[in-house]
Amino acid sequence: xxxxxxxxxxxxxxxxxxxxxxxxxxxxxxxxxxxxxxxxxxxxxxxxxxxxxxxxxxxxxxxxxxxxxxxxxxxxxxxxxxxxxxxxxxxxxxxxxxxxxxxxxxxxxxxxxxxxxxxxxxxxxxxxxxxxxxxxxxxxxxxxxxxxxxxxxxxxxxxxxxxxxxxxxxxxxxxxxxxxxxxxxxxxxxxxxxxxxxxxxxxxxxxxxxxxxxxxxxxxxxxxxxxxxxxxxxxxxxxxxxxxxxxxxxxxxxxxxxxxxxxxxxxxxxxxxxxxxxxxxxxxxxxxxxxxxxxxxxxxxxxxxxxxxxxxxxxxxxxxxxxxxxxxxxxxxxxxxxxxxxxxxxxxxxxxxxxxxxxxxxxxxxxxxxxxxxxxxxxxxxxxxxxxxxxxxxxxxxxxxxxxxxxxxxxxxxxxxxxxxxxxxxxxxxxxxxxxxxxxxxxxxxxxxxxxxxxxxxxxxxxxxxxxxxxxxxxxxxxxxxxxxxxxxxxxxxxxxxxxxxxxxxxxxxxxxxxxxxxxxxxxxxxxxxxxxxxxxxxxxxxxxxxxxxxxxxxxxxxxxxxxxxxxxxxxxxxxxxxxxxxxxxxxxxxxxxxxxxxxxxxxxxxxxxxxxxxxxxxxxxxxxxxxxxxxxxxxxxxxxxxxxxxxxxxxxxxxxxxxxxxxxxxxxxxxxxxxxxxxxxxxxxxxxxxxxxxxxxxxxxxxxxxxxxxxxxxxxxxxxxxxxxxxxxxxxxxxxxxxxxxxxxxxxxxxxxxxxxx
Numbered sequence: 001x002x003x004x005x006x007x008x009x010x011x012x013x014x015x016x017x018x019x020x021x022x023x024x025x026x027x028x029x030x031x032x033x034x035x036x037x038x039x040x041x042x043x044x045x046x047x048x049x050x051x052x053x054x055x056x057x058x059x060x061x062x063x064x065x066x067x068x069x070x071x072x073x074x075x076x077x078x079x080x081x082x083x084x085x086x087x088x089x090x091x092x093x094x095x096x097x098x099x100x101x102x103x104x105x106x107x108x109x110x111x112x113x114x115x116x117x118x119x120x121x122x123x124x125x126x127x128x129x130x131x132x133x134x135x136x137x138x139x140x141x142x143x144x145x146x147x148x149x150x151x152x153x154x155x156x157x158x159x160x161x162x163x164x165x166x167x168x169x170x171x172x173x174x175x176x177x178x179x180x181x182x183x184x185x186x187x188x189x190x191x192x193x194x195x196x197x198x199x200x201x202x203x204x205x206x207x208x209x210x211x212x213x214x215x216x217x218x219x220x221x222x223x224x225x226x227x228x229x230x231x232x233x234x235x236x237x238x239x240x241x242x243x244x245x246x247x248x249x250x251x252x253x254x255x256x257x258x259x260x261x262x263x264x265x266x267x268x269x270x271x272x273x274x275x276x277x278x279x280x281x282x283x284x285x286x287x288x289x290x291x292x293x294x295x296x297x298x299x300x301x302x303x304x305x306x307x308x309x310x311x312x313x314x315x316x317x318x319x320x321x322x323x324x325x326x327x328x329x330x331x332x333x334x335x336x337x338x339x340x341x342x343x344x345x346x347x348x349x350x351x352x353x354x355x356x357x358x359x360x361x362x363x364x365x366x367x368x369x370x371x372x373x374x375x376x377x378x379x380x381x382x383x384x385x386x387x388x389x390x391x392x393x394x395x396x397x398x399x400x401x402x403x404x405x406x407x408x409x410x411x412x413x414x415x416x417x418x419x420x421x422x423x424x425x426x427x428x429x430x431x432x433x434x435x436x437x438x439x440x441x442x443x444x445x446x447x448x449x450x451x452x453x454x455x456x457x458x459x460x461x462x463x464x465x466x467x468x469x470x471x472x473x474x475x476x477x478x479x480x481x482x483x484x485x486x487x488x489x490x491x492x493x494x495x496x497x498x499x500x501x502x503x504x505x506x507x508x509x510x511x512x513x514x515x516x517x518x519x520x521x522x523x524x525x526x527x528x529x530x531x532x533x534x535x536x537x538x539x540x541x542x543x544x545x546x547x548x549x550x551x552x553x554x555x556x557x558x559x560x561x562x563x564x565x566x567x568x569x570x571x572x573x574x575x576x577x578x579x580x581x582x583x584x585x586x587x588x589x590x591x592x593x594x595x596x597x598x599x600x601x602x603x604x605x606x607x608x609x610x611x612x613x614x615x616x617x618x619x620x621x622x623x624x625x626x627x628x629x630x631x632x633x634x635x636x637x638x639x640x641x642x643x644x645x646x647x648x649x650x651x652x653x654x655x656x657x658x659x660x661x662x663x664x665x666x667x668x669x670x671x672x673x674x675x676x677x678x679x680x681x682x683x684x685x686x687x688x689x690x691x692x693x694x695x696x697x698x699x700x701x702x703x704x705x706x707x708x709x710x711x712x713x714x715x716x717x718x719x720x721x722x723x724x725x726x727x728x729x730x731x732x733x734x735x736x737x738x739x740x741x742x743x744x745x746x747x748x749x750x751x752x753x754x755x756x757x758x759x
């Protein structure tokens with residue numbers, strides 16, 4: 001099904017039920033679309049390649065388009081606007097930053113820039129949008145393509161105006177002569193609605209940061225207003241003509257990942273009272289479809305399916321014993337100097353174990369996907385982080401060549417890593433293929449919670465040692481963690497993909513003491529086998545960093561206490577990298593840090609207050625965080641009152657977007673630190689809703705103060721995840737300062753607080 005240029009108007013108005021219109025998309029339409037060209041460019045049709053005026057009408061071949069052509073990235077329109085195509089999708093406002101980068105190099109305003117939505121027929125393949133790499137990984141490619149486009153436009157202007165390129169300057173897409181102000185011409189007049197037909201050589205000169213007019217300035221995200229007004233389109237709202245509603249039938253909560261659930265029987269007579277519902281099964285995948293969504297929901301709940309049941313999981317209460325007894329494989333991430341010799345020479349030695357439980361992505365809205373699979377063509381809509389990878393998954397699942405699959409990005413609920421958004425799209429595709437109709441699948445709350453790719457549980461044993469001058473002379477970090485997996489439940493239940501057992505579950509070297517100058521430093525990862533009957537895990541915001549820092553930055557604090565030093569002064573003494581030092585000092589300055597040894601001002605009342613600091617990061621970004629907390633010693637509740645964060649991600653493209661990410665990271669970091677824990681029995685995950693899996697409430701959100709340490713001379717690094725990394729450690733250190741007691745298990749729930757206070 002091909003889409004018309006009317007789509008953009010429907011998207012802008014939120015009228016997603018009117019989205020589909022059967023009109024062939026062509027290069028001619030793309031070039032002449034002006035403001036409306038975004039639609040066809042996004043949802044179906046050709047890449048930005050093709051001949052000039054008079055181009056033959058055609059349906060595009062499958063993407064990705066050739067990244068070595070300017071036309072695969074940039075289109076210039078007759079109204080002197082431009083459209084940018086990217087492969088980095090919208091999770092954290094990244095596209096606004098990419099538009100700024102392109103506008104900067106093109107000498108356009110942000111108002112002159114449009115963004116093409118994403119699909120695999122026309123979006124450049126920039127890889128998965130993950131690891132906070134939207135700007136750091138996607139930005140340089142966009143910047144170079146825009147610079148190449150500007151060079152071509154200046155060459156065209158030189159010919160049109162009869163002036164050398166060296167005599168030309170550009171403002172808001174208008175090229176003028178420096179020597180003759182009467183000679184000027186717009187980009188639209190030079191190239192509007194025509195292709196560049198020029199290579200993306202990678203040699204066009206880039207602006208110096210000293211010339212930036214737009215990059216580094218605050219720009220409002222283009223989707224903010226629509227989201228506030230409730231008109232922003234989400235995949236959940238998409239409706240296709242003749243579409244059926246589907247639901248997946250699964251056990252309530254996943255069992256051990258390495259033991260696939262088997263369907264022992266399906267009793268279709270159990271839903272005979274619900275008219276018009278059909279049951280589809282492929283292997284151990286079971287789904288229902290109906291023209292009426294409520295009937296599909298009722299049928300999925302009522303259908304009697306008997307599943308195999310494994311009772312080999314250790315259960316939440318036995319998890320750490322299971323980790324230690326699992327015969328993990330070992331791999332050193334660092335093994336410098338001699339830790340044992342350093343410890344023998346030390347003045348003070350500290351040793352402790354820290355444990356962090358599984359945590360869920362817990363998306364506020366259950367994942368959703370829509371698919372229209374027909375002979376020879378499949379269109380699938382979902383909130384993928386990597387549309388080309390998702391296209392390949394659909395291809396393998398359906399047994400359809402990937403050239404016949406178009407995967408369209410359509411925004412869903414927040415993912416913060418690998419949640420079930422791909423799984424929902426795959427289930428929709430499979431049910432569409434089996435039913436022969438377009439199908440929309442929305443997961444249930446218990447499926448979203450119970451079948452997630454959880455943030456990995458982590459057990460860390462650390463030994464640290466300092467000399468008489470407060471220098472760290474030895475640091476021994478051992479981490480137990482299982483390997484991450486990416487197998488979707490729809491795929492392995494249907495038999496199209498094995499339940500892969502994952503990669504090596506190692507240690508996070510970036511946050512295991514690497515912020516400090518340590519001669520004798522050992523970091524050992526012990527990989528707990530996935531075949532030892534555990535839930536599946538994958539990446540969750542700042543993957544593995546909050547877990548590592550909860551352990552490591554507490555140990556650094558313990559060493560500071562052992563050395564009778566202020567926690568900031570101790571860290572400063574042991575830091576070599578100036579960016580870590582700046583993050584530390586700026587965070588302390590923001591908080592008005594009162595230098596003293598921790599836990600030397602423990603109060604006597606019921607509510608005790610303290611402050612703690614931690615440094616750590618992710619994606620090559622440097623973060624310092626101070627948490628101020630109040631502990632109710634009767635209820636055990638920790639209230640985080642204020643968090644101060646210094647954030648160094650190199651060149652800041654858009655301070656607004658980065659600031660929003662810092663605030664969001666901090667609040668989610670507090671939630672993970674205090675509340676979030678996935679529990680499971682010997683057979684299945686039992687945290688299936690917002691009662692059994694608690695998250696922070698609005699009333700408990702802390703005040704957040706941050707400072708962006710902009711370094712325009714440096715390349716941008718990640719901004720969507722790093723600020724969450726040190727939050728839990730800062731809170732744990734604040735708890736020690738407030739009470740004189742250590743909390744070495746995360747989340748730091750009221751029950752654990754009360755137990756620690758009694759210990």
